[in-house]
Amino acid sequence: MTWDSNSAPPKRRVSKRWIWWGIAAVALILLVLSGALPGLMILVGIIALILGLVALLANGIKWARIPNRKIGAGVAGAALVLTFAGGALSGTEGTGSPETSLEEPAVAETLQSDLASFVGQPCEFDYQVMTQADANNYCDEDSTGTLLWVDQDTHDRAEADLAAAREVEAEKAAEAKMKSEEAAAVKAKESAAAKKAEIAAEAKKKEEAAASKAKAEAAAKAKAERKAADAQAAKVREQEAASARAAQKAREEQETAKPKIQTFTDSxxxxxxxxxxxxxxxxxxxxxxxxxxxxxxxxxxxxxxx
Incomplete structure (x- = not known):
């Protein structure tokens, strides 16, 4: 396509797609500024999650430009992320610190009146503080656990009583711990003494058994020695008796073999x-x-x- 250099160039036409993208961007900015973005994110996430699950089961949705199960699974995953992000943003916007909570319309109106008139009335959170000039009201629990507005002195006394109670509990816990440790030490000492006595008794028992065994061995050895000595003595006596019998026999044989010489002598x-x-x-x-x-x-x- 050509045009004359002396004539003005033709105007470029803006694509409708870019127009829609621009409108979407402006709407997104307005939603962010208005604080409706978290809700929209949750809504869009839920719709996309439903479409993704349907595409996952039906193997795609042509009119939604989801051709197959794989793309459907991706859409479902992105929808979950978008839904959780919207929920997180919504939860963040709903929370507030103790200082900002007093800026709610109901509390802001109470700052214009006397604080004493609110003492005893119900309150919502135990971190709330109502301030007017130098005076403060605190949201504290009463004896039944109900949250009520109390003045500075009541709050200070309650805090002091709570600190004293905690101190008493800490002292009781420390005393109980000390008693438990002392009891454990006594028990360990008794156990050690019992163990020592048991070891000593076992050692004494072993010593007595060893002494008894040594005594029995000594008695057996002495008995064996006496028996051996008696046997040796009997053997010696038997040998002596045999020698005596042999000598007697030899004398008898000698006397028998000796010629008898008769001499007549005086009897x-x-x-x-x-x-x-x-x-x-x-x-x-x-x-x-x-x-x-x-x-x-x-x-x-x-x-x-x-």
Whole structure:
């Protein structure tokens, strides 16, 4: 498309879409200024959420330009975010601090009258304060839990009583804690003493058992030693008896093998001792020989002056 350079250029036509966007922006600004934005956000969020859920179930809504389930899920998610944001903005606008709450029309009117006339009347929040000049009314609970307006002195006394009650409770709690700690310490001490006594009793029991065991072992050892000694003594005695029997047998064999020499001597031969026998050359003297006597045969084996 061309035009003559000497003529004026054609006017550009504004798109209707931009006009609608401009209108929407102006409406949004007006809503923000009027404080109706949170409600509108909640309304639009609910409508969009319904459309998104329907599109999610029906696989799209053509007239709403939602072609499939995926776009429907996105619309539903965005609608939830928009609804929660509107609710948050609405809650924020509905809250106020104790200072701003007095600017409500009902409270603002009360500031024009005497504060004393409101003492005892109901109030809404325990953080409210009604101020006139240097005087204040406070919204406090009474004994039944009802919120009522009270004057400065009543409020101060209630605060002092509350502080005193808290102090008493703190003292009671500290005393109870101290008693509990003392009881725990006593219990721990008693437990430690009982444990120590138990350990000592166990050690004593072990010592007594060890002493009893050592005594039994010593007695068994002594008994075994006595038994061994008795056996050794019996063995020695048996050996001595065997030796004596062997000697007796050898003497008997020797006497049997010794030729008998008969000598005729005086049967009244007498020797005073073995020295006399040896001097006479008669030793040894056997039983039955002249001069034999038991006095000269001290071991009683039948042979005197061996």
């Amino acid at each position: 009244n031969t007498y020797y005073a001792n073995c020295t006399a026998v040896r001097n006479a050359g008669a030793d040894p003297i056997y039983s039955g020989d002249p001069g034999y006597s038991r006095k000269l045969d001290r071991d009683g084996d039948g042979v005197a002056c061996e």
